[in-house]
Amino acid sequence: xNELQFLTWTRGPxxxxxxxxxxxxxxxxxxxxxxxxxxxxxxxxRHAAGAxxxxxxxxxxxxxxGMLKRxxxxxxxxxxxxxGLAIIVFLGAPHILxxxxxxxxxWPALPSQxxxxxxxxxxxxxxxxxxxxxxxxxxxxxxxxxxxxxxxVTFLPVLTGWxxxxxxxxxxxxxxxxxxxxxxxxxxVLPFSKLFHGFTLFGSRWYNGRVNAHKGVxx
Amino acid sequence: MxxxxxxxxxxxxxxxxxxxxxxxxxxxxxxxxxxxxxxxxETSDPKYTPIHKLEPLRRVYEQEYTLLGRLKKMxxxxxxxxxxxxxxxxxxxYDSCTLCGRCSLVCPVGNDIVYMVRKFRxxxxxxxxxxDGIKGATKRTxxxxxxxxxxxxxxxxxLKHAEENTGxxxxxxQTGADYLVLLSSMEIVxxxxxxxxxxxxxxxxxxxxxxASDAYEATNAGIQIGNSDLAKVIVSRIVDAAERLKVxxxxxxxxxxxxxxxxxxxxxxxxxxxxxxxxxxLELLDELRQKGVLKMKDKFKDPLILHDPxxxxxxxxxxxxxxxxxxxxxxxxIPIADKQKLNWCCGGGGGASAIHTEEAEALRAKxxxxxxxxxxxxxxxxxxxxxxNCRITIEEGFDHYEMNTKLLGLTELLAEHLEPVDANSAxxxx
Numbered sequence: 001x002n003e004l005q006f007l008t009w010t011r012g013p014x015x016x017x018x019x020x021x022x023x024x025x026x027x028x029x030x031x032x033x034x035x036x037x038x039x040x041x042x043x044x045x046r047h048a049a050g051a052x053x054x055x056x057x058x059x060x061x062x063x064x065x066g067m068l069k070r071x072x073x074x075x076x077x078x079x080x081x082x083x084g085l086a087i088i089v090f091l092g093a094p095h096i097l098x099x100x101x102x103x104x105x106x107w108p109a110l111p112s113q114x115x116x117x118x119x120x121x122x123x124x125x126x127x128x129x130x131x132x133x134x135x136x137x138x139x140x141x142x143x144x145x146x147x148x149x150x151x152x153v154t155f156l157p158v159l160t161g162w163x164x165x166x167x168x169x170x171x172x173x174x175x176x177x178x179x180x181x182x183x184x185x186x187x188x189v190l191p192f193s194k195l196f197h198g199f200t201l202f203g204s205r206w207y208n209g210r211v212n213a214h215k216g217v218x219x
Numbered sequence: 220m221x222x223x224x225x226x227x228x229x230x231x232x233x234x235x236x237x238x239x240x241x242x243x244x245x246x247x248x249x250x251x252x253x254x255x256x257x258x259x260x261e262t263s264d265p266k267y268t269p270i271h272k273l274e275p276l277r278r279v280y281e282q283e284y285t286l287l288g289r290l291k292k293m294x295x296x297x298x299x300x301x302x303x304x305x306x307x308x309x310x311x312x313y314d315s316c317t318l319c320g321r322c323s324l325v326c327p328v329g330n331d332i333v334y335m336v337r338k339f340r341x342x343x344x345x346x347x348x349x350x351d352g353i354k355g356a357t358k359r360t361x362x363x364x365x366x367x368x369x370x371x372x373x374x375x376x377x378l379k380h381a382e383e384n385t386g387x388x389x390x391x392x393q394t395g396a397d398y399l400v401l402l403s404s405m406e407i408v409x410x411x412x413x414x415x416x417x418x419x420x421x422x423x424x425x426x427x428x429x430x431a432s433d434a435y436e437a438t439n440a441g442i443q444i445g446n447s448d449l450a451k452v453i454v455s456r457i458v459d460a461a462e463r464l465k466v467x468x469x470x471x472x473x474x475x476x477x478x479x480x481x482x483x484x485x486x487x488x489x490x491x492x493x494x495x496x497x498x499x500x501l502e503l504l505d506e507l508r509q510k511g512v513l514k515m516k517d518k519f520k521d522p523l524i525l526h527d528p529x530x531x532x533x534x535x536x537x538x539x540x541x542x543x544x545x546x547x548x549x550x551x552x553i554p555i556a557d558k559q560k561l562n563w564c565c566g567g568g569g570g571a572s573a574i575h576t577e578e579a580e581a582l583r584a585k586x587x588x589x590x591x592x593x594x595x596x597x598x599x600x601x602x603x604x605x606x607x608n609c610r611i612t613i614e615e616g617f618d619h620y621e622m623n624t625k626l627l628g629l630t631e632l633l634a635e636h637l638e639p640v641d642a643n644s645a646x647x648x649x
């Protein structure tokens with residue numbers, strides 16, 4: 001397989017397989033989790049302003065009082081790379097084009113220089129949170145193979161995408177093929193790893209908010 | 220696999236529901252929950268990270284309820300949960316978790332970690348991995364009515380003294396009263412002033428109440444241990460008495476986990492909603508304050524801070540009552556930074572204070588440093604709280620650090636400064 005054939009494979013069958021596994025995987029995992037159900041709370045509810053599942057879904061996006069000071073790297077690094085990833089994935093011109101080809105929807109893109117900058121900031125933030133994971137006793141203690149692996153799986157598409165656009169190290173075609181392949185690995189890994197928090201965090205926040213709202217506590 | 224371990228794993232499988240599955244699937248190992256846990260902040264030992272305390276439960280979830288986990292189990296790639304491991308986890312689930320729920324307040328993906336610890340304890344209880352101290356307290360509650368092994372004659376004796384001291388009749392087993400008053404053993408034994416305070420306040424407000432000679436104990440060691448069957452036996456005693464005496468409301472004492480047990484867990488344990496209302500004593504007092512019944516003859520002068528018990532405030536939802544009440548009676552109340560639902564635990568909740576091993580006591584003393592700091596930073600010599608168990612733990616902390624801080628119960632403080640009662644009315648002793 002030469003580099004052009006490789007690129008063609010990643011853009012064709014490779015992409016189809018990855019998106020297929022992602023969709024089926026996400027669907028399977030959501031069913032696996034949420035069909036477990038939960039018992040109805042029979043205690044008489046107490047009502048309080050600001051206490052509900054939905055409130056917590058939004059409220060938990062901000063650090064609770066005192067927490068930013070306790071763990072600034074987690075919050076600032078976390079915000080930077082999550083927002084950075086979202087900007088790159090959803091506002092980069094080639095990605096919008098891909099989404100358009102897949103589902104037919106499209107929207108205006110940001111200039112490529114801006115996306116390039118977002119990629120650099122995202123990678124820098126990811127490296128910082130990686131060092132934090134290595135250095136901070138709690139994070140290091142909690143870390144398993146999955147944590148290092150998912151970090152790499154998330155980092156590589158950003159790195160290869162940025163290198164392809166900057167024409168670094170490898171010819172564009174090769175780097176682009178690697179970029180697409182790494183993104184496909186990310187899609188395949190996503191439903192079956194902690195990366196799935198991108199889906200379940202809404203359910204988790206909602207449950208937490210709902211259970212505590214029953215007692216009249218906004219959490 | 221031993222029979223008890225098998226039952227324990229089965230119990231763990233039973234408690235895993237959609238929220239728990241969602242929580243485990245959401246955790247990104249960020250470790251922020253550690254920053255909310257006093258056992259971590261005061262020891263810097265990563266093993267006290269709240270989510271880590273659930274590792275055996277997480278593996279049971281993964282191995283039993285996820286496709287990948289089941290595949291891994293089939294080909295022998297997963298690590299089974301063992302008796303030795305659960306034994307090791309006892310320290311993490313009981314000694315170093317007070318079910319305070321502060322971790323559930325900070326998790327960025329929204330995990331309600333304390334919800335999971337509470338469920339995990341059910342499997343620990345079934346498989347026999349429960350500290351002796353809590354086991355003993357539960358056994359005594361079932362056999363004698365209270366965790367301290369206190370029987371009714373002793374309670375009746377305390378009531379008699381309270382009647383003598385206040386000049387007021389304390390009704391027992393009276394049908395049709397507004398309130399059935401529950402107590403906690405600790406109040407009966409260590410803080411009988413609480414009963415006197417209530418008698419005075421009820422008298423002044425003209426509210427009818429009664430105690431039940433077969434259901435006076437509000438605490439529920441079954442819940443602390445994580446044994447739902449025992450918890451149900453204990454809570455049913457109160458439900459039966461409330462229904463037999465046809466009261467409108469049941470009054471939970473200051474005690475934090477007693478309130479949790481009867482108000483929030485009770486209906487779920489007996490499997491039906493209650494036909495009566497459960498009210499925390501501070502909710503009642505605040506209602507009386509708003510009606511203008513709770514008038515003070517004078518105010519407490521010394522500067523003080525408030526310790527909000529976790530099970531009443533953060534976990535129980537009695538958020539608004541404590542501050543107005545303390546302002547009602549204290550001239551120099553100093554609000555602290557982490558107050559109300561953000562307050563730090565005393566270190567002895569969730570049954571932890573019943574564990575008397577050397578290690579558990581040393582750990583509690585370490586965890587108490589956070590309260591010590593709060594007191595020192597506020598520069599006060601008085602702290603007020605409203606949970607009998609917090610009081611015991613805090614007094615132990617004061618002793619350990621040889622602090623001269625005064626600890627007061629909010630209800631008693633209010634009673635002490637209440638306008639005097641008129642002993643010539645109907646409920647006065649003849």
